[in-house]
Amino acid sequence: MINDTIAAISTSFGEAGIGIIRISGEKSLDILNEIFQARKEKDMSKVPSFTMHLGNIVDHNQDVIDEVLVSIMRGPKSFTGEDVVEINCHGGLIPLHTTFERVLEAGARLAEPGEFSKLAFLNGRIDLTQAEAIIDVIRAKSKQGLNSAVSQLAGKLSDEVRGIRHEILGLLAAIEAAIDFPEEDIEDVTYEKIKHTVAFLTKQVEKLIATFAQGKLIREGIKTAIVGRTNVGKSSLLNALLKENRSIVTDIPGTTRDTIEEYLTIGGISLKIIDTAGIRKTKDLVERIGVERSKEMIKTADLILFVLDISTGITEEDKEIISDIKDKQAIVLINKIDVEDDEKKRKEIEKFLTPIPHIFISAKDEIGIEQLEKLIVSSVLQGEINLGQDLIITNVRHRDVLVKAQQSLQEVSRGAEKLMTLDFLSIDLKEAWETLGELSGDTVGEDLLDRIFSDFCIGK
Structure with missing residues (x-):
């Protein structure tokens, strides 16, 4: 399915000035060539990226369906990372649906809910928290909600979590080296150092968790x-x-x-x-x-x-x-x-x-x-919402992942207090690192991806 060319109507139904049909995949430009007649005749597969072209969508008999503007965005520098075409039709139900049927006839498949965003994630254009922020932007009910979603869309939560994971990985590498090469001249990994580092990381995770009440x-x-x-x-x-x-x-x-x-x-x-x-x-x-x-x-x-x-x-x-x-x-x-x-x-x-x-x-x-x-x-x-706070957790999944990582870090602290062997500590530390990876999607399974993107609207 990842090699399919997909299409969807990306604007809401009803009468409007403009209705947009989005196409993504390796056949996007071929489909466009088949159904589109530019005002100035040209091969649409050869036009530059990030350009717009005026012309007509035509049926099999070359009869005009609608006059449109077409946007070309070539991969990998597009939202999905693939060749993307957006057809700007008139926003009435008939021209929009007739044009969309023509796109499907020419070889595109109807996109599943959130499939464009899922492709952007799978192709490395955005991470999972940024993908989830897209739907939060769409569904924002207040200016605060929009600001929070835009902050996550810009990758601020991802950056924060990656910083924590980087610190965990550094400590984990030092512990693994001490376990694997006990005779080598490697800087000692003391229990005090482990407790100090883990306490600092736990506090960072707890700080994010604490924002969830107001984020909700x-x-x-x-x-x-x-x-x-x-x-x-x-x-x-x-x-x-x-x-x-x-x-x-x-x-x-x-x-x-x-x-x-x-x-x-x-x-x-x-x-x-x-x-x-x-x-x-x-x-x-x-x-x-x-x-x-x-x-x-x-x-x-x-x-x-x-x-x-x-x-x-x-x-x-x-x-x-x-x-x-x-x-x-x-x-x-x-x-x-x-x-x-x-x-x-x-x-x-x-x-x-x-x-x-x-x-x-x-x-x-x-x-x-x-x-x-x-x-x-x-x-x-009064004590509920800090309007000046930039990074706030609003997603239940994010909160649950952070709580799970917090518990793993607390297990490391308890183990260090009891002077448990380093290999035991490394198990919980690795668990915390992998759990935090679920936020950005670095360590996430396909079933979770399907569940997340199924909540998206078709066309996004």
Whole structure:
């Protein structure tokens, strides 16, 4: 399959100004010659690399399918390391699909998900962390997520890990030399030196692992649940934050019966906002399921937006919810100040809520929403996300590999403390070196590659 010429539509479906078809492989230029008529007649197999050409895609009868621009990128200095052709068609469904069918008829095979990126990895154009960063760039939900993905795409994580592997390899070489040539005049490898070096390397690995908690928030968004009793204005709050009517709002309690999820960016931070069903005792089976989901969401959310109704004050149901969120990162919103805004009630509510962060709002009239956004940013950034940090682990696979390497290094340290023979120490040290190689793909199996690239979109 690695010798096949592959093709895919690399832009999303639907009407657009441009649609792009990508072809990669040794037959790319031959296929282009068969289906493309340049405005100025020329042999496309002989044109210079990194040039664009205007012309028409034609069918078997030489009838014009579409007027296109064609880009030529010759291997090995292309993304995949092979000859690559990109056909820039008009972005309508018919011209794009008709042109793509013509490409397949001429000898290309439909690419599998992520196959272009997989070829780039196999041909040494990028390593595995850079390949994974491509999909993170595409799926970035915030500016922070994009910055982190671009950093990994530039190879910063790979460089960091290669540095650690280089240090491990140096220590491993010294240990192996001491084992194989005990009589030779080789610098002694003392247990103190081993412990000192391994402690330094372990600290570097642990430093990367420690960034995963905030990296997960950057990549997936902060799971933010809007909770509260029925009819306190949760759906109105969601609509106010999104600045659109996403949730149905009525005066009838229990209108929202299931969770509604939307992504929102506030201050460069991606939030996964979840509007939950109102929490109350009910005999309605469907609503009861929604209430149970709301309670479960309180347990799993990273941030809680708890909505109260100032007109009713704090009820027993509210007190139960406050008890459930007391150990969570939460902001309390006292809603409906457009309906009633009694100073005495304000003071009573504030006295009960202290020291929980809280503000008075009108979700309906969007009063206090800007203040809420600032409070969300300050709450999240407090000890959670370091905006200035350059290298952050966002991928679960990367975290798992680093943890596994950390455990191997800790085994070396324990062995050195017990003065175990050098050959035993070298086994765990080699395990750490090989494990870290899984990050860049230096020591990775084909089954893992297939699993990673299967998550990519077709055409990338």
